[in-house]
């Protein structure tokens with residue numbers, strides 16, 4: 001089943017509109033039109049929706065890295081939906097499919113599978129992994145096969161169905177915040193809509209997609225995995241820890257993607273904080289023994305010199 005014309009057009013709009021927002025934003029910025037209020041609203045919206053993706057869609061809903069109360073689970077699912085990367089159940093199905101077929105035929109967004117050889121093939125693969133897949137393989141993973149647990153949850157089905165409304169709210173909320181906090185200035189509302197809405201969606205989109213493209217291409221590896229996943233330190237903070245993506249492929253269920261103290265992982269810290277106040281429990285951790293086992297597999301056995 002291919003994406004329908006409507007889905008394709010919606011995806012094109014969802015990619016192009018935030019990009020146009022960045023262009024308009026750049027021009028306005030040039031004219032000193034980015035107020036501290038815009039920045040504050042953008043930061044809050046960025047953190048809220050990025051956490052919705054990393055802690056909500058990814059670590060909780062896709063990988064069940066921890067347990068939480070139903071209202072927290074639904075709140076995270078709504079926040080993730082506000083990142084405008086598709087409805088929760090579709091996102092989870094696509095991502096579980098990515099883990100099932102990583103960097104092979106069937107992976108919805110591998111930069112390696114089927115892109116061809118040479119520089120042209122490399123660039124085509126990276127484009128497909130970063131954005132191109134939204135127009136071809138996005139939302140195609142069967143949710144019956146890959147996300148039956150979420151399909152069985154009526155609350156999650158409702159959030160899934162409400163995705164278009166939540167996406168609109170993702171623009172409406174910064175507008176109302178700008179309008180309200182400026183004391184009713186329409187210009188401030190529109191400016192907040194631009195920065196806290198479109199530009200923020202653009203940023204969260206491209207950081208998330210960088211995990212699919214850059215973190216399967218550049219960067220370092222530690223474990224002996226069959227895929228091509230990598231850890232990319234400079235993406236760690238903006239991605240809230242998701243850029244330790246090679247660690248994540250080694251231990252998909254771990255609530256923590258950073259495995260060393262210097263592997264900054266704000267999403268993992270948030271889950272730790274939630275566990276401390278009993279908002280999270282059954283937090284999945286990688287024991288040092290398990291990690292050592294994987295590392296030992298990764299190191300080639302020392303050959304004994306022939307006597």
Ligand SMILES: [Zn+2]
Pocket residue numbers: 098102211212216229245249
């Ligand atoms: Zn991956």
Ligand SMILES: [Zn+2]
Pocket residue numbers: 058062063095099248252
């Ligand atoms: Zn994952």
